[in-house]
Amino acid sequence: SYVLTQPPSVSVAPGQTARITCGGNNIGARRVHWYQQKPGQAPVLVVYDDRDRPSGIPDRFSASNSANTATLTINRVEAGDEADYYCQVWDSSSDHRVFGGGTQLTVL
């Protein structure tokens, strides 16, 4: 089955840029989606189809996808961005939805 690999943790100072990666074999050929989950809350979709943002998600959140790595970028990081972030794809060969292991973003 398809595997997505994320770093367990990323730390960044307020106002700086956070980059969270999601690795997968030829992931650039798939649509990647990103979720934010704060403690005790359900996940929230922050980016879908590689780079589109749902309404209400600030434009500080952006993403890209190429070759074997997808990246979620959070500009001008705020304390409120501290959360777990998950990437997700659809594996067409199995019709499974696949999540990465998640990355804990810490705002220093």
Added chain:
Amino acid sequence: EVQLVESGGRMVRPGGSLRLSCAASGFTFNDYGMSWVRQAPGKGLEWVSGTNWNGRSSTYADSVKGRFTISRDNAKNSLYLQMNSLRAEDTALYYCAREPLDGSGHYYFVYWGQGTLVTVSS
């Protein structure tokens, strides 16, 4: 307003069975594919199972295939997960989640419930 409300979670013994429900409102239920996603305590998200708009096409994660069955009742705007032969590793918060319009070719989760907790322990 889209709402997904899960219920049915409780403590159950290993080998036991449980049926989870998800009541949907605020949208035309039979236009959308639905999934169950779980999260073990302190762990990441794991997709469990999904079904298309009419329930005739369903898929399962390898970890639950043969033990869990997803179903839906469009007349009742409800999604279900029948869980049999439960194991300690099935202990998790189970979320009901909605995908974009069925047939759109998009497979992500725009709306989530708040989850229902299943604990498998002797």
